[in-house]
Amino acid sequence: MSELFGVSTELAPAFVDVANLLGASVLRSASDRIADQSVARGEGFFRRLFTANGRGSGGLSTDDAERADELDALIERLGPDERRQLVEALRAWLDGPRQDLDEGHLLHHVRRIAQPQAAPVTYNTAHAYAPGSIAANSIGTIHVQGDSGAEGRGPQGRSGSEGER
Numbered sequence: 001m002s003e004l005f006g007v008s009t010e011l012a013p014a015f016v017d018v019a020n021l022l023g024a025s026v027l028r029s030a031s032d033r034i035a036d037q038s039v040a041r042g043e044g045f046f047r048r049l050f051t052a053n054g055r056g057s058g059g060l061s062t063d064d065a066e067r068a069d070e071l072d073a074l075i076e077r078l079g080p081d082e083r084r085q086l087v088e089a090l091r092a093w094l095d096g097p098r099q100d101l102d103e104g105h106l107l108h109h110v111r112r113i114a115q116p117q118a119a120p121v122t123y124n125t126a127h128a129y130a131p132g133s134i135a136a137n138s139i140g141t142i143h144v145q146g147d148s149g150a151e152g153r154g155p156q157g158r159s160g161s162e163g164e165r
Contacts, residue, residue: 004082007074008089008110012103014071015090018049019101024094034075035087044072082114089113 018027030049046068078086089109096105128135 004078004085004114005107005110007077007082008086008107010074011071011086012106014046014067015093015106016101016103018046019094022049024098024101028091028094031087031090034090035084044068045075046071085114086110 015027026049030045033045033048047065050064050068075083075086089106089112092109092113093101093106124137126135126137
């Protein structure tokens with residue numbers, strides 16, 4: 001998660017700018033390219049996004065092109081799972097309220113999605129209804145106490161185990 005969170009922290013201002021300048025729907029539809037790594041080298045996510053949406057006059061200014069390349073290099077540092085998590089966080093962020101389209105909320109979604117999920121807990125309740133029966137979910141060591149019945153016989157009046165009859 002550290003690489004994903006570090007990269008996301010650097011990318012968050014750019015994602016906020018894109019969402020505000022170009023619209024959340026443009027960013028949402030373009031985010032698929034982050035996950036599937038379909039963007040060719042030299043034509044990264046931000047470079048394509050800025051060029052396709054007419055940023056600059058007839059293309060990118062030198063400053064925009066350099067910044068787009070820097071941002072694309074950050075995305076390239078992420079592995080496939082981290083890219084998928086970044087896209088999932090972006091989509092959750094974009095699906096939220098318009099007033100929450102800021103860096104803090106985006107990073108909150110990255111943390112939430114990148115956090116390892118604990119295994120689901122299953123609760124079982126054992127029931128025993130017959131006299132002398134045992135109900136247990138898990139048995140470690142068993143200590144039996146109590147009245148053994150007449151003349152060393154068990155509570156049911158039988159002696160020995162089932163196989164000794």
